[in-house]
Each structure stands twice: as structure tokens, then as C-alpha cells.
Amino acid sequence: MVPWSAEDGLDLEGYRNTLLPPKEIFFPRWEPMLRYSGWGRNLRWEEVRAPSAGRPAVLFGVRPCDARSLTVLDAVFQDDHPDPYYLQRRRAVVVVVLACTTPGRSCFCADVGGGPADERGADVMAAELEGEIRMWPVTDKGAQLLAETGWEPDPGGRELLEQHMQRTPTPAHGVPAGRYPEALEGRFEDPVWDRLHLPCLGCASCTYLCPTCHCFDVADETSDGGGLRVRGWDSCMFALYTLHASGHNPRPSVKERFRNRFMHKLSYFPKRYGLLACVGCGRCVEHCPVNVDVREVMKELVSDVQS
Amino acid sequence: MTEPASLARSLLEEGRVEVVVGYRPGTLPLRARPHFAFSPEQAAQFIWDRTCTPDLTVYLPRLKGRRVAVFVKGCDARSLVVLLQERQLSREQLVVIGLECPGVVTPDKLPPEQYQALTSATVEGEQVLLRGGSQLERVPVEQLLADPCRTCQHPDPVIQDYLIPTNCGRREREDPYGVVAQFERLEREERWVRLEREVADCIGCYACRQACPLCYCPDCFTDRFQPRWVGPIWSTSDALFFHLARALHLAGRCVDCGACVRACPLGIDLRHVYKRLEQAVKERFGYVPGLDPEAPPVLGTFRPEDPGDFIK
Numbered sequence: 001m002v003p004w005s006a007e008d009g010l011d012l013e014g015y016r017n018t019l020l021p022p023k024e025i026f027f028p029r030w031e032p033m034l035r036y037s038g039w040g041r042n043l044r045w046e047e048v049r050a051p052s053a054g055r056p057a058v059l060f061g062v063r064p065c066d067a068r069s070l071t072v073l074d075a076v077f078q079d080d081h082p083d084p085y086y087l088q089r090r091r092a093v094v095v096v097v098l099a100c101t102t103p104g105r106s107c108f109c110a111d112v113g114g115g116p117a118d119e120r121g122a123d124v125m126a127a128e129l130e131g132e133i134r135m136w137p138v139t140d141k142g143a144q145l146l147a148e149t150g151w152e153p154d155p156g157g158r159e160l161l162e163q164h165m166q167r168t169p170t171p172a173h174g175v176p177a178g179r180y181p182e183a184l185e186g187r188f189e190d191p192v193w194d195r196l197h198l199p200c201l202g203c204a205s206c207t208y209l210c211p212t213c214h215c216f217d218v219a220d221e222t223s224d225g226g227g228l229r230v231r232g233w234d235s236c237m238f239a240l241y242t243l244h245a246s247g248h249n250p251r252p253s254v255k256e257r258f259r260n261r262f263m264h265k266l267s268y269f270p271k272r273y274g275l276l277a278c279v280g281c282g283r284c285v286e287h288c289p290v291n292v293d294v295r296e297v298m299k300e301l302v303s304d305v306q307s
Numbered sequence: 308m309t310e311p312a313s314l315a316r317s318l319l320e321e322g323r324v325e326v327v328v329g330y331r332p333g334t335l336p337l338r339a340r341p342h343f344a345f346s347p348e349q350a351a352q353f354i355w356d357r358t359c360t361p362d363l364t365v366y367l368p369r370l371k372g373r374r375v376a377v378f379v380k381g382c383d384a385r386s387l388v389v390l391l392q393e394r395q396l397s398r399e400q401l402v403v404i405g406l407e408c409p410g411v412v413t414p415d416k417l418p419p420e421q422y423q424a425l426t427s428a429t430v431e432g433e434q435v436l437l438r439g440g441s442q443l444e445r446v447p448v449e450q451l452l453a454d455p456c457r458t459c460q461h462p463d464p465v466i467q468d469y470l471i472p473t474n475c476g477r478r479e480r481e482d483p484y485g486v487v488a489q490f491e492r493l494e495r496e497e498r499w500v501r502l503e504r505e506v507a508d509c510i511g512c513y514a515c516r517q518a519c520p521l522c523y524c525p526d527c528f529t530d531r532f533q534p535r536w537v538g539p540i541w542s543t544s545d546a547l548f549f550h551l552a553r554a555l556h557l558a559g560r561c562v563d564c565g566a567c568v569r570a571c572p573l574g575i576d577l578r579h580v581y582k583r584l585e586q587a588v589k590e591r592f593g594y595v596p597g598l599d600p601e602a603p604p605v606l607g608t609f610r611p612e613d614p615g616d617f618i619k
């Protein structure tokens with residue numbers, strides 16, 4: 001996503017989705033938390049926030065899968081330790097979702113409880129229909145934005161979109177939704193992981209590009225006599241992620257890390273928050289260097305139980 | 308049954324190996340993917356064509372000590388040789404199935420919007436058929452050929468127990484250091500600006516490192532924190548430091564398989580840096596990595612006659 005100004009115009013030709021998900025707007029690759037100097041009794045510190053934190057903005061063109069991913073992130077960042085960095089940005093940003101009138105080849109939102117016209121996570125819903133952008137509010141925040149910018153809310157848009165969607169192929173690949181927590185119950189030691197993990201390289205391409213992955217690390221960037229405490233993205237696919245100070249690593253190989261990625265998305269997360277941590281955006285499908293396809297992994301995990 | 312499949316099948320049936328690592332069709336156009344066969348039945352899926360891009364030798368250090376058969380193209384055979392030179396594997400554990408390589412195609416050569424709109428693609432001789440819904444387009448293989456394949460000096464595997472020949476024609480090799488010369492023509496300041504610009508979008512996912520068969524260190528410098536070399540701030544200078552340090556660690560080792568560039572989701576391409584290091588090692592030490600499993604690694608050896616004029 002990039003800053004837009006009126007001179008840029010709007011060209012949606014061929015736009016499927018952004019390479020990086022909108023999470024980077026709310027939960028940037030890295031951000032400062034506090035600055036400190038001195039030592040012991042002379043320690044001084046002050047809280048710092050990135051200039052982007054809390055700056056009002058409108059995100060235009062977020063796809064429905066990604067908008068739904070924001071509800072997944074909200075669940076985490078509003079949990080028992082509300083996260084001021086994330087929430088401050090979330091409050092200041094209005095999300096305008098653009099329905100997918102032509103879904104992409106790797107999209108499978110409809111398999112995981114979403115859909116190309118899903119309004120969850122949207123403040124304003126927009127759709128390009130018959131060569132025109134139609135917009136209607138979903139939340140009060142969205143209604144306020146439309147009122148302030150002088151857009152006439154378009155109540156007919158929703159119906160028109162529904163009609164269009166009935167003529168559009170559903171972005172589904174037969175990935176069976178809804179059964180994951182049960183299907184994965186007791187599967188931690190299942191031999192299926194021995195096979196499924198084999199091609200995985202153990203990079204973070206899938207998790208960094210995933211709109212719902214939200215792991216982070218907090219570390220100090222030190223310099224003479226002080227430093228900056230920083231929070232940045234981390235990935236469960238890295239060995240360092242679980243390395244203990246003792247040198248022991250409870251997830252010693254790619255197999256354990258790969259298993260965690262899927263168990264977390266499909267079992268631990270839904271059990272805790274009632275939401276799958278995959279919204280079917282297809283980014284990991286498109287960008288895994290070795291074509292590990294989450295849709296196939298999901299099918300296999302469920303079909304193994306049935307057979 | 309295809310030739311790769313029947314060969315793999317017989318190796319498994321005869322119990323010569325525990326596992327065969329090769330290619331099978333992927334779920335995206337023009338993307339074959341790694342396949343691991345442990346049983347003769349699983350061998351049926353093996354293919355070999357111009358979409359078989361991954362360098363499979365990246366998996367071998369993980370399979371150390373096991374009897375493995377692996378499919379290797381020309382460049383992959385050279386990364387395998389480097390792994391042998393560096394004692395990461397033993398020759399006895401391996402059955403090497405060489406693939407005479409006509410060069411592979413990569414979707415990176417298509418504009419992203421065009422690639423994403425494809426529903427399927429097939430390579431037929433020297434043509435690639437691209438299908439997007441009802442649209443059909445033919446483009447020459449040449450247009451989608453991966454950069455390393457354009458300059459490849461060793462398309463026939465330098466090491467092999469079996470060889471699967473190609474029936475495709477061979478192409479003229481372009482100057483391997485053309486990409487270096489192009490970069491070196493720029494002013495010094497401009498070169499720096501270009502390097503910074505190239506890595507500015509890097510998100511530090513380390514897909515490049517993980518896809519590299521020669522980045523096998525269990526403890527990469529990026530994972531050390533006493534001192535911490537990169538991060539937690541991920542600025543352009545951190546990204547550049549990561550990339551230049553990785554490049555230096557690959558000097559005299561990189562075989563130009565292209566896996567790192569293809570793996571990058573952001574399309575970051577520092578091939579010219581790696582080629583420059585390859586060129587320097589060749590000029591100074593007369594050494595080309597990955598040709599002889601018995602040759603000591605160039606930067607792991609000292610000879611009194613080694614040039615020292617670069618130490619100032």
C-alpha cells in the first residue's frame with residue numbers, strides 16, 4: 001500500500017491484491033517503543049512512538065480477505081494486554097474495502113468462512129460495478145467518512161454487488177472449512193507432519209506476507225551509552241524464534257516449525273478466539289519459493305481424518 | 308511413465324536409496340515443485356521439464372547420512388560438488404541423477420499482473436503457451452529463460468551416476484559478466500544508490516538464504532546477538548549489511564543457480580554482486596567453484612603464490 005494523492009488518479013485495471021498485507025500499516029515491520037540512556041541509578045528512559053502511530057488515514061482498496069484479517073489481529077491485540085501501538089493506529093484508520101469482482105486464482109476466502117463481498121472488517125464497502133465505484137457505509141466510522149467527504153451513500157450498491165457475485169465463480173478450492181480444530185485434535189505426533197514439512201525451506205516468506213501472522217520480537221538496538229527498544233516482526237518459521245537461553249530449542253527442525261504454523265492457524269487460534277487464522281488470501285500460495293500450498297496441506301490434514 | 312519416474316522407481320524398488328528428491332507439477336503455472344518419494348508408488352509423479360527450477364541440493368544437508376537419490380541440473384550439480392568439497396555430504400550416500408539442462412523458465416520474467424492472471428501454462432518445445440481464462444498467448448522460451456541460464460557454462464552436470472539427456476537445442480551463451488560490466492560502468496555514488504534501492508524493499512524474510520543450497524550454516528551470522536549484526540531495526544542499511552555479508556560468505560562458493568533471486572517475494576536481485584565475486588575469485592585464483600569434489604575450497608586454502616596485492 002502506498003500514499004495516494006488526488007493527482008495520482010485511480011487505476012484498478014488488473015489489481016488483484018497488494019503483495020504485502022495491510023497488517024504493515026497497523027503493525028509495521030519494526031517500530032520504536034522506548035529510548036534509554038545511562039546505567040543503574042543514572043538510567044533515563046522515555047517512551048517513543050513512530051511518527052506513523054495514530055496518524056489519521058484511509059486505507060482504500062483493502063480486499064475482503066484482508067479486512068477480515070484485521071478482525072483476527074484485533075482479537076490478539078485487544079486480548080488481555082491491549083496493545084497501544086496497534087490499537088492507536090487501528091482507531092485512526094478507516095478501512096475502505098473493495099469487493100473482489102474478479103477473484104484471483106489462488107484465492108480461497110470462501111473455503112475459510114469469508115467471501116469476495118464479505119463486509120467484516122470494513123468501515124466502508126466499495127465495489128467496481130458497471131465501470132463505476134459504488135460505496136456504502138458499514139460502520140459509523142465509515143458513515144462519518146462518507147459524510148465528511150461528501151459521498152452520497154449508495155444503498156443500491158450492495159444489492160448490485162450481490163447480483164454480480166451470483167454470476168462470478170466462488171473463490172473456493174474445496175478446502176473444507178470449519179472442521180479444523182477437531183480435525184487437528186490429537187494430531188501433534190501424527191506421522192503426516194513427517195511428510196508434509198519436507199519441501200519447506202524454513203523461511204518467513206509465508207508468515208511475513210500473511211495478513212494474520214502477527215508474531216513479534218522486542219529487542220534493543222544499542223549504541224554508546226544507550227539504546228532504542230524496538231519491536232519488529234518475527235516468524236515461527238525461524239529457529240531463533242524458540243531458541244532458549246540455555247541453547248535448547250524445543251522446535252529443533254523445520255518439521256516442528258512447520259507443524260506449529262499450521263497448528264496455530266487451524267487449531268490453537270480458533271480454539272482461543274473462535275476464528276481461523278487463515279483468511280484465504282492466497283499470498284503464501286503464490287509466494288512460497290517451493291510452492292508449499294496451504295490449500296493442499298489443509299485438505300490433507302482433514303482428509304486424513306476422514307479416511 | 309516418464310524417464311525420471313521410471314528411474315526413480317527402480318532405485319526405490321531395488322532398495323538402492325531410501326528417498327528420491329526430484330520434481331513434480333506444482334499448483335501454479337510454470338512452477339514445478341520439489342517432490343520426495345520414499346516408495347516406488349510415490350515415484351510415479353516425477354517429471355523433468357523447463358519449469359523444474361528449484362535447486363534440490365538445498366535439502367541434502369538435512370538428509371545427511373541417509374541414502375538419497377537427487378535430480379540435478381547443471382548448476383545444481385555444481386552446488387552439490389561444493390557441498391561435497393565442504394564435507395557436508397558424502398559421495399557414498401548419494402545417487403546423482405544428472406539432467407542435461409536446456410535452461411529453465413521463470414514466471415519472474417512476466418509482469419506480475421500478467422503472471423497472476425494466468426490459469427495454466429505449458430512448455431512446448433521452444434514455445435510457452437500461457438492461458439488465462441479463455442485467452443491464449445504464445446511466447447518464446449527465450450523470453451522467460453532465467454538469467455543464469457543465459458550465461459550458463461556448465462549445463463551438463465559435472466557429477467552424475469545417471470544422465471537424462473535433453474532433446475532441446477542448446478543456445479548461444481551470453482557473456483557471464485555482462486551484468487557486472489553494466490553495473491561497473493556506473494559512477495561510484497550511483498552504484499551505491501542502486502544497491503540501496505535494490506534492497507530497500509527487503510523485508511528480511513530470509514527466503515533467499517533458505518533457498519540457497521550453500522547457506523547451510525546452522526548458526527547464520529544473522530542469528531547471533533553477541534554482537535547482534537542485523538536487526539532489530541530493519542532499515543535499508545540493515546538489509547544492505549545482510550546482503551553484502553551473505554554475498555561475501557558466498558565468494559568462491561556461489562554457483563549461480565539463481566535460487567536466491569527466484570525465492571525472493573519482493574523480486575530483489577543482487578546477481579551482479581555475486582557474479583562480481585565469482586569473477587574476482589576466477590581472476591585472482593584461477594578457481595571456479597563446484598567443478599571438482601576433490602579440490603580444496605579456494606578460501607579455505609593458502610598457497611604461497613596466492614596474490615596478495617589487494618591487501619593494502
Ligand code: SF4
Pocket residue numbers: 199200201202203204205206207237287288289290291292514
Ligand atoms: S512454507 Fe514456503 S514460504 Fe513458508 S517457510 Fe516454508 S518454504 Fe518458506
Ligand code: SF4
Pocket residue numbers: 206209210211212213265277278279280281282283284285294
Ligand atoms: S495462511 Fe496463507 S492464505 Fe491463509 S491468510 Fe495467511 S497468507 Fe493468506
Ligand code: SF4
Pocket residue numbers: 386518519520521522557560561562563564565566567568581
Ligand atoms: S547465492 Fe544464490 S545463486 Fe549463489 S548458490 Fe546461493 S542460491 Fe544459488
Ligand code: SF4
Pocket residue numbers: 508509510511512513514515516570571572573574575
Ligand atoms: S528473500 Fe527477498 S525479502 Fe526476503 S530476505 Fe531475501 S532479499 Fe529480503
